[in-house]
Amino acid sequence: MRQNLALIIVCLLILYSNQTYAFGSVYVNHQSTNPSLFKRIDESNQKKLIVQSRKQATSMVKKQYNARVLSVVSAKSNGNSGYKAKLLDKNGTVFYVFINAETGRMSRS
Numbered sequence: 001m002r003q004n005l006a007l008i009i010v011c012l013l014i015l016y017s018n019q020t021y022a023f024g025s026v027y028v029n030h031q032s033t034n035p036s037l038f039k040r041i042d043e044s045n046q047k048k049l050i051v052q053s054r055k056q057a058t059s060m061v062k063k064q065y066n067a068r069v070l071s072v073v074s075a076k077s078n079g080n081s082g083y084k085a086k087l088l089d090k091n092g093t094v095f096y097v098f099i100n101a102e103t104g105r106m107s108r109s
Helices: 002-017 053-063
Strands: 020-023 026-029 069-076 078-089 093-101 104-109
Touching: 053 069, 053 078, 053 093, 053 104, 069 093
Parallel strands: none
Antiparallel strands: 020 026, 069 078, 078 093, 093 104
C-alpha cells in the first residue's frame, strides 16, 4: 500500500513538473519565469483591419479622389499602420493620401 502511495506521489510530482496552466488567453508554463517565453494565442485581441491589402487601398483612393494612382506603399502615420498613396490629378498635380488600415479613413497631405 505504501509503495502504491509512493508511486502515485512520484507520478503526481512528474505530472506537476510539466504542468502548463491556462490563464485567459495566455498559456504559461510554470517552470518559465521569463515573460518573453509566454505564448499569446488569443487572436481576438488583435486589431481587425478594414484595409487588408495594397490592392484594396489602391482601389479605395482611386474611387475617392478620381485620380491616377502612381504608387501605393505600406506606411505608418502617427503610430497607425496603413498605406501611403501617390496620386496624380487631372490638372497634373501630384499629391499624397494616407489610408489608415484599421479604420479605412483617408487623409490627403
